[in-house]
Amino acid sequence: MIAVVQRASQASVASEGSVCGSLTTPTGLCVLLGVERTDTVELAKRCAEKLAKLRIFDDPAGKMNLSVLDVGGSALVVSQFTLVADTSGGNRPSFIGAAQPEVAEPLVETVVEQLRSLGVPTETGRFRTAMQVSLVNDGPTTIILKL
Numbered sequence: 001m002i003a004v005v006q007r008a009s010q011a012s013v014a015s016e017g018s019v020c021g022s023l024t025t026p027t028g029l030c031v032l033l034g035v036e037r038t039d040t041v042e043l044a045k046r047c048a049e050k051l052a053k054l055r056i057f058d059d060p061a062g063k064m065n066l067s068v069l070d071v072g073g074s075a076l077v078v079s080q081f082t083l084v085a086d087t088s089g090g091n092r093p094s095f096i097g098a099a100q101p102e103v104a105e106p107l108v109e110t111v112v113e114q115l116r117s118l119g120v121p122t123e124t125g126r127f128r129t130a131m132q133v134s135l136v137n138d139g140p141t142t143i144i145l146k147l
């Protein structure tokens with residue numbers, strides 16, 4: 001599982017001409033999530049736990065010491081299989097390592113549901129559609145998690 005995590009002051013995702021998910025608070029996480037063939041439900045739960053507790057928000061002293069839970073933020077999780085691309089064999093990406101949609105979708109939903117159960121209000125895009133993600137990356141702060 002690969003997650004590109006961006007600290008954001010605004011984020012939304014549109015599909016088929018309308019916004020289908022956004023941050024519901026003035027600050028939060030925009031998460032682009034790639035699911036690999038070998039990923040499991042346990043790994044998806046661990047990913048959500050890591051996202052909820054990742055300390056990338058500033059404390060009063062200006063140090064990255066607070067999590068999205070600590071700041072009362074929300075999350076926007078967008079499935080993105082292209083994160084699993086392998087370009088080692090040439091210039092055209094191979095997506096052979098990406099989980100099939102019928103495997104990936106429930107794992108993305110597991111991450112989303114686990115985040116919600118941990119207390120992080122979470123919205124999503126629409127699986128298997130073309131989406132447009134808009135965000136204001138705060139910092140900018142971007143972390144790549146490889147689980």
